[in-house]
Amino acid sequence: MSVQNTPVEDDQPPIAGSWNRLYAFVLLLHVAIIAALYLFTKVHS
């Protein structure tokens, strides 16, 4: 089996306009989830 380079068609993401913006959205959402879980911990301890 030979490994061959294939031209990659780097499609745009269906939302957010660019991949970098989408990555930023995922990471910010994750920060928000952790912050919410931290508050959840504080409220219930």
Place this chain on the structure above:
Amino acid sequence: MHPLDWTILLLTLFSIVAYGVWKTRNINTSQSYLQGDRDLPWWTIGLSVMATQASAITFLSTPGQAYNDGMRFLQFYFGLPIAMVVLCAFALPLYYKLNVYTAYEYLERRFDLRARSLTAILFLIQRGLAAGLTIYAPSIVLSELMGWSLDITILVMGIFVIFYTVSGGTKAVSVTQLHQMTIILVGMVVAVIIIVFRIPSDIGFNGAMDIAGQLGKLKVVDTDFSWNNRYNIWSGLIAGTFLFLSYFGADQSQVQRYLSGKSLAESRMGLLFNGIFKVPMQFMILFAGILVFVFYQFNKPPVHFNKANVLQLEASQYSDDYRQLNARYDSVFELKQTAVRTMLAATRNNDETLRDTARAQVQRLQKSAAGIQGEVDQLILKIDDKALVEDTDYVFLSFIMGYMPLGMIGLLLAIIFSAAWSSTSSELSALATTTVVDIYRRTAVKNRDDRHYLNASRWFTVLWGALALFFAYTASLFENLIQAVNIIGSLFYGAILGIFFVAFFMKKIGGRAVFYAALIAEAVVLLMFYLSGNVAKINGILADWASNSSEFFAASCTMAIWMVKAIGNVSYLWYNIFGCLLVMGIAWVLEKAKPERMG
């Protein structure tokens, strides 16, 4: 089990498997068998990636872990979304550009054949072992349900999943996983709603949250850092990121899932979907365990959750002792229930003094109950000193069988089986693909026709299935299944990830340096793991040496004792980061000491 539950269980499982086999009936080339037709949309990839990771162990062990230890296990997944973003940005474009079947093919392009082969072999060892555990976990369920021996059950479970993976290859895995994951998500939401309604009406959902919070079960985020604390925000974010980079970026069981996408964009979207929904999904599964915990504050739980052990105890010479312990457990439960109600009433009335007094009483009674459970464990061990007394994995199962309404038992068991088959089939498919592509076709049997490699792929799937069955027979040696899977992964992922990190980010380092660095790093990680289980024994020997030797040697032994204790206390999640950094560091030193001429 009621006929309606049987109907739901069998109909769900057989229809999904039959659909997968029918949908992949035209697979007739090794490429379509190993790689699929590369036509999957992002939602199928996302659900397939989630289904591969969420094995039956997730649904058996995780609620039990929350029941015993609260929700802090969620932090284990905090690194996952970060890893998804890193992989989407760096690894996926490279895999697509090189049009690879496996992640390890890239390593031959970047380094040489031995780096590719070593990484493939490390993957085969760890994934082969883990596949045994993913068969073993649901077999516990079925054996208890059917009254079959565990050995027979493991055999039946394994043969079924081997059949449909052999039949349709990687595409059968993906198309069945789409439906399996849908059943899993819908079923878990319904289960959580039902458990909420099972909590006594005078307590309600808010009361359940108050009770769980007061008893420390809702502590999700722990900001205190400690090397030996398995689950805190730092181990989750730092070590967890490394673990998931390795699992999703270099473990063929996952790489194969997203390389089946119809474009790079679809694969990226599938991984980001996983990054967004994984933490909320795990929260829901852990929360189910918390609700079961609250439920059992008002409904007496079994003194021991493994029914098979209890039946053995009742039929033994220790049955009277067991009955006495059970009666004591009943008394403690009644007192505890009253104390919990007092604690809740005081919380609602903002009476902090009474609340704290009642909580201290509940905690004392919990200790008494745990003491009685320990005595029951001792009785079980008197009958069979090799019996498995750890019953965390039975908590959720016991609740399903005892308290879920008609029809839901069948659906929840379908979830457990779906999860088991979805992850096992991914593993078998990936093991066969790596064996054929990276070892068999690359170095052992070259230049044969496609039919030969298609048949070889099917036979290797059968072979790995048989090995997974063998490992499943030894799985009962592990105390907690989900931890066992993660520990096995952490022993090998660090070195694998280190090789990929060097490949991606240290462009001047060649194959020789990374090969030896990976071997040394793997040996160090295995040594650390050995030390962690034998600290007392090794330090005992060192202390003996210290007492019978010269001052200088005694000081060396004392220092060694300190080091063994420090290394032995490191939690397994950190092995991922140590292994990775060791490979990178040693490879850099080796390359500096003896530079390799880069071609």
